[in-house]
Amino acid sequence: MSEPLLSLKDITAGYGRAALVLRGLSVTVEAGQVVCLVGPNGAGKSTVLRVASGLLAPRSGSVVLAGEDVTGRSPQALLDRGLSHVLQGHSVFREMTVAENVRLGGYTVRDKARLREREEAVKELFPIVAERWGGIAGLLSGGQQKQVEFARALMLEPKVVLLDEPSMGLDPKTTQTVFDQIDLMRRAGVAVLLVEQNARRALEMADVGCVLDLGAVHISGPARELAADPRLGALYLGGAAARNGPQA
Numbered sequence: 052m053s054e055p056l057l058s059l060k061d062i063t064a065g066y067g068r069a070a071l072v073l074r075g076l077s078v079t080v081e082a083g084q085v086v087c088l089v090g091p092n093g094a095g096k097s098t099v100l101r102v103a104s105g106l107l108a109p110r111s112g113s114v115v116l117a118g119e120d121v122t123g124r125s126p127q128a129l130l131d132r133g134l135s136h137v138l139q140g141h142s143v144f145r146e147m148t149v150a151e152n153v154r155l156g157g158y159t160v161r162d163k164a165r166l167r168e169r170e171e172a173v174k175e176l177f178p179i180v181a182e183r184w185g186g187i188a189g190l191l192s193g194g195q196q197k198q199v200e201f202a203r204a205l206m207l208e209p210k211v212v213l214l215d216e217p218s219m220g221l222d223p224k225t226t227q228t229v230f231d232q233i234d235l236m237r238r239a240g241v242a243v244l245l246v247e248q249n250a251r252r253a254l255e256m257a258d259v260g261c262v263l264d265l266g267a268v269h270i271s272g273p274a275r276e277l278a279a280d281p282r283l284g285a286l287y288l289g290g291a292a293a294r295n296g297p298q299a
């Protein structure tokens with residue numbers, strides 16, 4: 052087993068005075084691995100990504116990125132160290148061109164030749180980005196915009212990419228395209244931590260699956276095995292009550 056590129060250990064986290072959302076959550080992601088977090092609405096999946104990218108500081112526990120303890124560091128500091136977060140929903144600037152959107156992801160690159168090199172690399176990875184390079188981003192379909200977001204996220208050649216519900220609002224065919232792109236990131240050696248509502252489909256593509264419930268990883272294992280695990284259905288259908296069996 053290789054060293055994890057991202058490791059969250061015993062995380063507790065929450066918002067303001069409200070009850071804790073994460074209670075002792077641990078998850079690791081290695082290079083070239085897709086780890087998929089699934090679980091009911093409100094289980095805390097997006098919160099895990101927010102803690103991992105520095106948007107939300109944990110109350111306790113640690114975040115380790117490529118061997119460095121980065122707990123409590125800012126999102127910018129984590130981005131500089133190779134972690135990129137693609138948020139839920141659409142975050143392209145609709146009035147700007149595809150090229151302008153993608154270049155925003157490389158705004159810290161000072162070396163012009165390096166910037167061109169990265170642009171070419173992401174264009175190769177996402178043909179639709181190359182095809183619509185000079186066009187207005189807002190005229191692209193939802194799935195195409197998602198690929199612009201991916202391209203932007205890969206401009207700094209991150210080691211770790213966090214993807215929050217990338218298939219949201221996409222039809223099955225476009226979802227497959229987006230999942231294929233995630234597979235390409237994996238083949239390029241990126242560590243991907245993915246949150247998906249589309250659980251069974253995502254687990255078929257991922258390497259490791261983690262089911263979140265009550266603020267911690269409730270079940271984890273090889274993703275394909277998890278996809279077939281009846282406990283997954285039970286959790287989605289009835290949460291904690293279903294796990295405890297039918298009530299007398």
Ligand SMILES: Nc1ncnc2c1ncn2[C@@H]1O[C@H](COP(=O)(O)OP(=O)(O)OP(=O)(O)O)[C@@H](O)[C@H]1O
Nearest residue numbers: 066069072090091092093094095096097098099248
């Ligand atoms: N900014 C916030 N302020 C206060 N509470 C929040 C905030 N964001 C999320 N929460 C709460 O934290 C809990 C977990 O939310 P989170 O978005 O992490 O869940 P999720 O598993 O990603 O859900 P979904 O599948 O619906 O996207 C929820 O109870 C939610 O109401």
